[in-house]
Amino acid sequence: MHDQEKSFGVFFIGAGMMGGSMVRSLIRGNAFPPDQIGCCSAKDGTAEKLAAETGIAVVDFDAGHPPSTNVLVLACKPQQLSALSSTITGGFKDTLLVSILAGTPISKIRERFPTARAIVRAMPNTPGSIGAGITAWASDQTLQPNDATAVATVLGSLGDVIFTKESELDAVTAISGSGPAYLFLFTEALEKAARGFGFDEATALKLARQTIIGAAKLMDESPLHPSELRRQVTSPGGTTQAAVQSFEQGGLHDLVNKATQAAHARSIELSKL
Ligand SMILES: NC(=O)c1ccc[n+]([C@@H]2O[C@H](COP(=O)([O-])OP(=O)(O)OC[C@H]3O[C@@H](n4cnc5c(N)ncnc54)[C@H](OP(=O)(O)O)[C@@H]3O)[C@@H](O)[C@H]2O)c1
Structure with missing residues (x-):
């Protein structure tokens, strides 16, 4: 009508x-x-x-x-x-x-x-x-x-x-605007790693997807900072620590910083068109 x-x-x-x-x-x-x-x-x-x-x-x-x-x-x-x-x-x-x-x-x-x-x-x-x-x-x-x-x-x-x-909105775009895609990309990487262990497509996707969803829900319901939640699943000398060390040696923090800087620069460029 x-x-x-x-x-x-x-x-x-x-x-x-x-x-x-x-x-x-x-x-x-x-x-x-x-x-x-x-x-x-x-x-x-x-x-x-x-x-x-x-x-x-x-x-x-x-x-x-x-x-x-x-x-x-x-x-x-x-x-x-x-x-x-x-x-x-x-x-x-x-x-x-x-x-x-x-x-x-x-x-x-x-x-x-x-x-x-x-x-x-x-x-x-x-x-x-x-x-x-x-x-x-x-x-x-x-x-x-x-x-x-x-x-x-x-x-x-x-x-x-x-x-x-308003001058901060390009930075917001780089963090939360584009941010969901970063998490989807990480899920894809985790799924690929699961395939590498021999899991079939459906199982690999389920393991990766539900891990991200569950971790996000836990973060939502817990008053703890993400770093503390991470520490809680990282026993010294354990499996998670081995993986976290590998991420850190591979420069994960620098990479995230570089990626968000790239999104920020692109957001500024696009808003000038
Ligand atoms: N999706 C996101 O997560 C997200 C995130 C940040 C910002 N945004 C912003 O949100 C806005 C909408 O995104 P969306 O994903 O909802 O887009 P969308 O699903 O494509 O919807 C666009 C709507 O605008 C209508 N429209 C097109 N031309 C029009 C005109 N001349 N007059 C009146 N209405 C017109 C379209 O009508 P028809 O269907 O009839 O063509 C449709 O209803 C975008 O500007 C985007 O930058 C989206």
Whole structure:
């Protein structure tokens, strides 16, 4: 159902993986009832699908004017931003804009949305799609208390939230934005090592995958620092110590440092494009 004239608590431009996860989580947590949420997408039907699933409204921008909303979430891909007409983007007046576009600076968003009341730029990560993410955000101004609460609610739908400076978002990207891929890569390496011991594909994957999942859950539930959890499974002269020594001699810490520096440098390059 298309709903052109409604006024919303929160409106999403983009109803894909991240936008959809945020909508589902906001409804599940009773942060907004479905009739206070609206969305739009391009022409692939994601907005209509999300609306049919959740009961939120769809607005078609072809009608020529933007909907009235307290919070606007930009959740399309960065390269899709240019497809939005300036009549639409310039029409969001007195709206708090929350952008989750990777690598798009606040200054660029401000150019496209000159009348937004405040702009927040956030860097989420993929576990956000299941509510287990960590999102850092920055703003171009000090937010009014109501807006700060709205940001905590909207971004909190993806998991944990921290406040940073915009200049720190490239570093956040290098740690938590790209971080899930580092863990997936390590899982792949562990799976390969298991195959090397002769385990079949399914068993190797199960051993590697469940080890990472179990260790993450243990870290989540324990008050101990990861280094202490590591020490607890590392008896002197034991098997784990042999492996940990090998990782350290191989320069694991330096390698992680180098990898995150590379991600950081690339994030800076991309945000200048
Ligand atoms: N996935 C992540 O973990 C992650 C992490 C950090 C940041 N982000 C950021 O999150 C944003 C969304 O990512 P995603 O993975 O959710 O992308 P996605 O699944 O591809 O969803 C993009 C959505 O934007 C819609 N869209 C495209 N062009 C549009 C337009 N001109 N007007 C209105 N809507 C339009 C798409 O509609 P159609 O389907 O109809 O084309 C779709 O609903 C990206 O900017 C990305 O940088 C994602």
